[in-house]
Amino acid sequence: DTGVSQDPRHKITKRGQNVTFRCDPISEHNRLYWYRQTLGQGPEFLTYFQNEAQLEKSRLLSDRFSAERPKGSFSTLEIQRTEQGDSAMYLCASSVPGRTQGIQYFGPGTRLLVL
Amino acid sequence: GQSLEQPSEVTAVEGAIVQINCTYQTSGFYGLSWYQQHDGGAPTFLSYNALDGLEETGRFSSFLSRSDSYGYLLLQELQMKDSASYFCAVEHGQNFVFGPGTRLSVLP
Numbered sequence: 585d586t587g588v589s590q591d592p593r594h595k596i597t598k599r600g601q602n603v604t605f606r607c608d609p610i611s612e613h614n615r616l617y618w619y620r621q622t623l624g625q626g627p628e629f630l631t632y633f634q635n636e637a638q639l640e641k642s643r644l645l646s647d648r649f650s651a652e653r654p655k656g657s658f659s660t661l662e663i664q665r666t667e668q669g670d671s672a673m674y675l676c677a678s679s680v681p682g683r684t685q686g687i688q689y690f691g692p693g694t695r696l697l698v699l
Numbered sequence: 700g701q702s703l704e705q706p707s708e709v710t711a712v713e714g715a716i717v718q719i720n721c722t723y724q725t726s727g728f729y730g731l732s733w734y735q736q737h738d739g740g741a742p743t744f745l746s747y748n749a750l751d752g753l754e755e756t757g758r759f760s761s762f763l764s765r766s767d768s769y770g771y772l773l774l775q776e777l778q779m780k781d782s783a784s785y786f787c788a789v790e791h792g793q794n795f796v797f798g799p800g801t802r803l804s805v806l807p
Contacts, residue, residue, distance in 0.1 A: 617794070626786045626797030627742065640793040675741065686730045686747035686790050693741055 588691035590676050596697045597666055604662045605694045609678030616659050617688065618651055619675040627675055633659060666698045701725035701791055703798035710804045711777055719772045719801045721787035728789040731763050731770045736800070737783045745785075746772065777805050 589608045597603050609616050614635050619627035630649065632640040635656040648666075653659040663670055673695050677688040703723045711717040721731070730749040734742040748754050748763035748770060760773040774781055782805045788797045 619797075624800070626788075626800050627795075629794045629796065632793050634793075642794075677742075686732045686749065687744045688732075688742075688795065690734075690741040690743065 588676055588678055588689050590674075590691040590694050592694055593692060594695050594697075596699065598699050599666060599668060601666055602662065602664045603666060603696065604660055605674055605676075605696075606658060606660050607676030607691060608658045609676070610689055611657075613678035613680050613689070614656065615679045615681065616653060617677045617679075618659070618661050619677065621673045621675055621693070622671075630661070630674075663696075666696075668698045671696055671698045701728070701789060701796040703787055703789065703796065705785075705787060705798045705801045707799070708802045708804070710806060712806045713777055713779060715777050716773065716775050717777060717803065719774070719785050719787075719803070721770045721772070721798055723768050723770075723787075723789055723798075725768075725789055725791055725796070728791045730790050731761070732788045732790065732795070733759075733761050733772045734786045734788060734797075735783050736786065742786060774803070779805050779807065781805050 591606045616633040618630040621627045630642050631651045633653040636653050648664045651661045673693045675693045676691045679688045705721050732747045733745040736742045746761035753762045758775045763770040784800045784802050786797050786800045788795045
């Protein structure tokens with residue numbers, strides 16, 4: 585499969601616990617994005633990587649959220665001290681600049697439920 | 700900041716043509732994209748307008764008018780499988796801002 589993959593697909597955790605999600609982008613894509621989506625809403629931008637550099641981070645992202653892309657390939661998103669309001673679908677997307685500008689390829693998402 | 704507006708719901712019958720509008724307020728952007736998302740699925744890319752005018756891709760077309768801060772997605776020959784949510788998104792700087800989505804229901 586050459587698409588974007590995410591792991592796990594579902595996560596149930598108790599409030600206050602830490603969770604970590606993984607995203608594997610399409611191999612030749614140097615841009616990687618994380619989004620959060622709640623029911624009935626569009627994806628909300630969280631952060632963006634170009635290769636291993638985190639170039640932009642949403643002001644909405646609290647300091648409980650951190651993302652890494654250590655070797656410019658896969659990325660992880662960690663949420664510390666989870667809150668019930670963190671329950672959402674977390675989407676990862678990748679893209680290549682240039683001719684395919686404007687096109688993002690999304691993974692299947694990780695659905696998080698915080699009890 | 701950037702904000703986009705879309706109708707929340709649209710209903711049409713099989714074989715019909717439907718237009719989903721998107722208006723935006725942004726200080727500047729590279730282009731307008733459209734994505735389709737079925738329930739429980741991931742958004743998938745449909746169309747992109749970097750310049751004003753119409754882009755056609757099979758049954759789907761997209762239009763952009765920067766002077767009017769407006770775009771639309773046109774779906775022709777509707778099929779039941781087109782029932783989904785449709786999102787417009789502006790590419791602004793290093794990130795994408797998505798609209799709230801329009802839920803399209805296609806009736807037999």
